[in-house]
Amino acid sequence: MNEDDLDEDKYNEAFRDTIGTLDEEGNRKYIFPKKPHGRFYKYRKYVSYILLAILVANPFIKVNGNQFMLFNVMERRFNIFGFPFWPQDFYIFVVCMLVGVAFVLLFTVVYGRIFCGWICPQTIFLELVFRRIEYWIDGDRGSQMRLSRQKWDAEKIRKRVSKWFIFFIISFLIANVFLAYVVGSDTLYLMMKEGPIKQSGNFLGLLTFTGVFYFIFVWFREQVCIIACPYGRLQGVLLDDKSINVAYDFVRGEKEVGRAKFNKKEDRAQSGKGDCIDCNQCVHVCPMGIDIRNGTQLECTNCTACIDECDTIMESVGLPKGLIRYASETEIAKKEPFKFTARMKGYTAVLFILLGVLVGLLFLRNDVEASVLRLPGQLFEHKGDKISNVYTYKIVNKTNKDFTDVRFELISPKGEIKTVGSNRILVKKGEFAQGTIFIEIESFLLESDKSKLHIAVYNGDILLESTTTNFLSPRSFN
Numbered sequence: 001m002n003e004d005d006l007d008e009d010k011y012n013e014a015f016r017d018t019i020g021t022l023d024e025e026g027n028r029k030y031i032f033p034k035k036p037h038g039r040f041y042k043y044r045k046y047v048s049y050i051l052l053a054i055l056v057a058n059p060f061i062k063v064n065g066n067q068f069m070l071f072n073v074m075e076r077r078f079n080i081f082g083f084p085f086w087p088q089d090f091y092i093f094v095v096c097m098l099v100g101v102a103f104v105l106l107f108t109v110v111y112g113r114i115f116c117g118w119i120c121p122q123t124i125f126l127e128l129v130f131r132r133i134e135y136w137i138d139g140d141r142g143s144q145m146r147l148s149r150q151k152w153d154a155e156k157i158r159k160r161v162s163k164w165f166i167f168f169i170i171s172f173l174i175a176n177v178f179l180a181y182v183v184g185s186d187t188l189y190l191m192m193k194e195g196p197i198k199q200s201g202n203f204l205g206l207l208t209f210t211g212v213f214y215f216i217f218v219w220f221r222e223q224v225c226i227i228a229c230p231y232g233r234l235q236g237v238l239l240d241d242k243s244i245n246v247a248y249d250f251v252r253g254e255k256e257v258g259r260a261k262f263n264k265k266e267d268r269a270q271s272g273k274g275d276c277i278d279c280n281q282c283v284h285v286c287p288m289g290i291d292i293r294n295g296t297q298l299e300c301t302n303c304t305a306c307i308d309e310c311d312t313i314m315e316s317v318g319l320p321k322g323l324i325r326y327a328s329e330t331e332i333a334k335k336e337p338f339k340f341t342a343r344m345k346g347y348t349a350v351l352f353i354l355l356g357v358l359v360g361l362l363f364l365r366n367d368v369e370a371s372v373l374r375l376p377g378q379l380f381e382h383k384g385d386k387i388s389n390v391y392t393y394k395i396v397n398k399t400n401k402d403f404t405d406v407r408f409e410l411i412s413p414k415g416e417i418k419t420v421g422s423n424r425i426l427v428k429k430g431e432f433a434q435g436t437i438f439i440e441i442e443s444f445l446l447e448s449d450k451s452k453l454h455i456a457v458y459n460g461d462i463l464l465e466s467t468t469t470n471f472l473s474p475r476s477f478n
Helices: 003-012 039-060 087-111 114-118 121-138 141-149 154-183 185-194 200-220 223-228 231-238 250-254 305-316 329-334 342-364
Strands: 069-072 077-080 083-085 245-248 324-327 368-374 381-383 386-397 403-412 416-419 425-427 432-442 450-459 462-472
Touching: 039 069, 039 114, 039 121, 039 154, 039 185, 039 305, 069 154, 077 087, 083 087, 087 114, 087 231, 087 342, 114 121, 114 231, 121 141, 121 154, 121 200, 121 223, 154 185, 154 200, 185 200, 200 223, 245 329, 250 329, 305 324, 324 329, 368 450, 368 462, 386 403, 386 425, 386 462, 403 416, 403 432, 403 462, 425 432
Parallel strands: none
Antiparallel strands: 069 077, 077 083, 245 324, 368 386, 381 386, 386 432, 403 425, 403 450, 416 432, 450 462
8 A cells, every 4th residue: 555545545534533523623623414304303303202292201100009110319209100119119210221231232233223213312302403594594504505694684583582482482391391200290280289489409400400401502512422421332243244223324325436426427437436426415414414435423313314325316317326325334335135244143132131120020019028137235134934025117009009007017036016106007009117116935935045026017907018026035044
């Protein structure tokens, strides 16, 4: 390879030294993508609107009195698909997160960043909500670029104020939905009823969410995917030449001579020119400002806008569609069909194992959790022929009904349980009760200085839970 070839290769790889949203001086370069259209964009709209409906509805749907989705970190209360999770169930919540991570990893290894382009809330809100409003007010790519350079006259002020006001209203509505996920829809309704003064803490959270969303969708935009989101970094580790991505068919697009402008009088097959006519429409329509013809890049979210645009151009010049399509590098370079590799099988196995563990934990999970522990630092006490130990108890009610008649019963060995205060304990729904009890057992029933007790917890005549604890007694009773 001669020096000229080395210089050319260096030039061809120069795009990797920067990102599409920065200019040569390192300043922010604003993206004005062309309005996308085509079959993939149509499908993305359908998927996005369904996902938006699910996202908005989730915190307001209740299953057996439980909010369908709740992530109340402050009070450590979580609901997933209507199942309430308490701090005691945190291991189940962790397994749920691991299942989600394994699912995303598997789809990344097989289908690239399909999550980013089709499912990610950031992409859906930006591309299918805010940008569509922007196209409606500011116009398409050319109109937006002219408006950006235009002086602040009446037209620009009117369009900017209208757009920013609508963006603020949508950001406020999105903030309400996300606040419902965090504090619960009931708390959100209460804030609406009582007003911001009585609910100042939640109202401050609402304003914070609104400000964050407004900042992201008005100014930060695609920078979230490049700078803030770690998933883009992960794809560099997870993807290989077998992964399916939105890819440019460089074999067909370049051929022997390379890409060239279209000339309807020319036979490109005889001239050796590639099918890419170098129209740059795939670059203009890209919301990340990249050139897909440079290959897989950090910024690419697999949104498929370039596929639709390229297919339109190919159809208009009489060339086959699919110059940009879903394909793996191996399929393009070697014409090999997709294969489910060993790595993909490994991720699939891990995913199914985690799903099995999660299902098992959900079925084994109790609606009531009770614990009885000896009071630290306290020994036994003689009460005539009986030995007494003092304990603390905690009963967690994970259901949506109150337990008004909770009591303890010693199963083995025989003995008596005395509750400090009322013998009937009240445990409200979604809450817990704790207190102190004394357990007294005849000395002749104790076979060692440390006996194991079996205790049942009843609500009236209904058995809620059973637990075990240790009972200390003098060594002379061994």
